[in-house]
Amino acid sequence: xxxxxxxxxxxxxxxxxxxxxxxxxYEKQKVQxxxxxxxxxxxxxxxxxxxxxxxxxxxxxxxxxxAEWVGRHPDxxxxxxxxxxxxxxxxxxxxxxxxxxxTPTAPVAPVTSTRQAFLDQIAKQGSSVDAxxxxxxxxxxxxxxxxTIATLQFNDLKESSFKxxxxxxxxxxxLGPYQxxxxxDKAESFALTVPKSADMPEELDKVxxxxxxxxxxxxxxxVLPDGELKVTKEYLLPTPVPGNEYSDYHFILxxxxxxxxxxxxxxxxxxxxxxxxIPPTTSSQLPLQAVIALKDEHGxxxxxxxxxxxxxxxxxxxxxxxxxxxxxxxxxxxYGLVEKQFACAVVPLDEKLAIDSASADTLLDVLGRAxxxxxxxxxxxxxxxLPKQITVRGTRSSxxxxxxxxxxxxxxxxxxxxxxxxxxxxxxxxxxxxGSLVDYKSWWPLVPTLAFFLTKLLVGFHYITxxxxxxxxxxxxLVRACLHPLMVKQTKSTQKMQSLQPEINKLKEKYQDKDGNxxxxxxxxxxAEQMELWKKHGINPLGCMGPMLLQLPIFIxxxxxxxxxFELRQxxxxxxxDLTEPDVVFRLPFKLPMHGMNAFCVLPLLMLVVYIFQMxxxxxxxxxxxxxxxxxxxxxxxxxxxMFYSVSSGLLxxxxxxxxxxxxxxRWIKKRLGITTPGQIAPAM
Numbered sequence: 271x272x273x274x275x276x277x278x279x280x281x282x283x284x285x286x287x288x289x290x291x292x293x294x295x296y297e298k299q300k301v302q303x304x305x306x307x308x309x310x311x312x313x314x315x316x317x318x319x320x321x322x323x324x325x326x327x328x329x330x331x332x333x334x335x336x337a338e339w340v341g342r343h344p345d346x347x348x349x350x351x352x353x354x355x356x357x358x359x360x361x362x363x364x365x366x367x368x369x370x371x372x373t374p375t376a377p378v379a380p381v382t383s384t385r386q387a388f389l390d391q392i393a394k395q396g397s398s399v400d401a402x403x404x405x406x407x408x409x410x411x412x413x414x415x416x417x418t419i420a421t422l423q424f425n426d427l428k429e430s431s432f433k434x435x436x437x438x439x440x441x442x443x444x445l446g447p448y449q450x451x452x453x454x455d456k457a458e459s460f461a462l463t464v465p466k467s468a469d470m471p472e473e474l475d476k477v478x479x480x481x482x483x484x485x486x487x488x489x490x491x492x493v494l495p496d497g498e499l500k501v502t503k504e505y506l507l508p509t510p511v512p513g514n515e516y517s518d519y520h521f522i523l524x525x526x527x528x529x530x531x532x533x534x535x536x537x538x539x540x541x542x543x544x545x546x547x548i549p550p551t552t553s554s555q556l557p558l559q560a561v562i563a564l565k566d567e568h569g570x571x572x573x574x575x576x577x578x579x580x581x582x583x584x585x586x587x588x589x590x591x592x593x594x595x596x597x598x599x600x601x602x603x604x605y606g607l608v609e610k611q612f613a614c615a616v617v618p619l620d621e622k623l624a625i626d627s628a629s630a631d632t633l634l635d636v637l638g639r640a641x642x643x644x645x646x647x648x649x650x651x652x653x654x655x656l657p658k659q660i661t662v663r664g665t666r667s668s669x670x671x672x673x674x675x676x677x678x679x680x681x682x683x684x685x686x687x688x689x690x691x692x693x694x695x696x697x698x699x700x701x702x703x704x705g706s707l708v709d710y711k712s713w714w715p716l717v718p719t720l721a722f723f724l725t726k727l728l729v730g731f732h733y734i735t736x737x738x739x740x741x742x743x744x745x746x747x748l749v750r751a752c753l754h755p756l757m758v759k760q761t762k763s764t765q766k767m768q769s770l771q772p773e774i775n776k777l778k779e780k781y782q783d784k785d786g787n788x789x790x791x792x793x794x795x796x797x798a799e800q801m802e803l804w805k806k807h808g809i810n811p812l813g814c815m816g817p818m819l820l821q822l823p824i825f826i827x828x829x830x831x832x833x834x835x836f837e838l839r840q841x842x843x844x845x846x847x848d849l850t851e852p853d854v855v856f857r858l859p860f861k862l863p864m865h866g867m868n869a870f871c872v873l874p875l876l877m878l879v880v881y882i883f884q885m886x887x888x889x890x891x892x893x894x895x896x897x898x899x900x901x902x903x904x905x906x907x908x909x910x911x912x913m914f915y916s917v918s919s920g921l922l923x924x925x926x927x928x929x930x931x932x933x934x935x936x937r938w939i940k941k942r943l944g945i946t947t948p949g950q951i952a953p954a955m
Contacts, residue, residue, distance in 0.1 A: 318349035385497040399481045401488045403505045405518040416475040417490030417503040418458035422451040432851035434867040454659050457545040457633045464539050498531035519686030526678040529671040538668045543606045544614040546659030553916050556610040560630035560662045567599025571703040578660045585632045592630035602628045605662040611836045617682040617702040625664040633659040687836040720827035725835045739843025746927040761939045832920045849920035865916040873922040874915045880929045881907040
């Protein structure tokens, strides 16, 4: 009983502690962001010559909010004027301008004929093109409008077997392919844009491209209006890695610019990443996040993330959202989107033609729509919607294309699972640090490391048992075995405290008044004498809490592991179809309050039975106050059980197994120690 009370007290104490920790961390992040922002502006003030190279920087210093700051820095104002004199910005979208070339020109043939021939080919092509890029693991449907990817789905990975609200669950054999990308409104993935100006009147992401099938891939071509530049996008199959059957959760996107004229041209473009991801239909969705990773000049990596709600808020308030510059020897390692168990990221492969910057944006802003009150309401609704979708884009501000030459840049596009073993086992993924996409995040500092370690243990047990359910059971046994010495010590401390209960009751009678209450002064005296009595008999009151305190981070770490670990996705055990989802037996005709699902699950009921059995195993308290607490626990435990109703079945399997092992362990310890008086059974996690 005391251990149960301690559990509640610990929970009540930990809630404000967690809130304080979260609030403190948030305040520190705010301060850090302000410091980083101030450092950014200090760097701009010291390097005004860099403004012309980075379009996002030029857009920021030209914004109305920066007008006062620019007025205090004449060198910056002069650099802005010089940059605008070379080529005006298009519309402040962060795409670099194309300065006019100054190299002397030679007589060339009229370029209009080249442009016209291209337009004639486009007219003949029509809209009958059906291009698909298919690897072992993914199939992407390509669109000639913008030379983009319209849809992307996996060949072998199936859609989720769990729907929060459903009339019935389909058999696993009837599940369709898991789809990762689809168009949101008119936004498609991997669009390429250039500044729109008098010399460039068309938007490349909205016009038709000429399609050609080539060995090992597909090619899309667009001749620009002046007829001197030809832009090509090629979607190419990956080079297989011997001995690695899962090496092709990616493809190569090659962007080439060919100079058909007789004078050097300066060109720049922005390559968008995935235009939103399709949210999984699971019991515990995680917010879609934008992620940008930077590789510094010393080879170190750092990644920063931002959820769709934060990006939406930043764009709405016209604040800088997730944005990374890569000056000097720094490089953008990758940029993209992450959800619960899947990610899609763009990795620049040629460091000599590196991306200058990368930034996140909402699809609403990309499509030119100002957010409305309905859009803000849609952020809180459970249904999928356009306001929840974001994208990340990378910008190459400017590079020179000599006459008769072609400048190409290769990008690896990863579209696959957050599978640590895969991301840490492929050389190309390791080189870009894609393993950092797997983030066992938590407010508790050690939980991510513990979650990663527990996942490794589960993988090791699975190698032996070939069953993820048995692996969770073995992990539970291992945890209980490691905590067994502490459980023995806890049982001894509990028994000693129970043996001293008569003396403690005498102390209570000494300081209690007739109503059974104590004044603050008497309460302090009672606690001091009680501690002295415990100390005299060698009792440490914290000894009863040791196993519980150690199990708490393990429980949270396993929670994260079962939430994020792709390895356990759709793994079955007994009647359970997916250990990362609730164990649905049948569907109810109504939705359960607070959980928003209509699934009837068995494991939560089994956990409730274990709670009842634990309560029945406790001795009846002789103290009236403890008796009232026992009655309260009879109501608290079922409520806690209901709160756990929608958690993953793997986590409940761990909890139930740990509870049963804990009760058996308590009986064995007491028998070995010769304790015949029934005592409390410590709660198991």
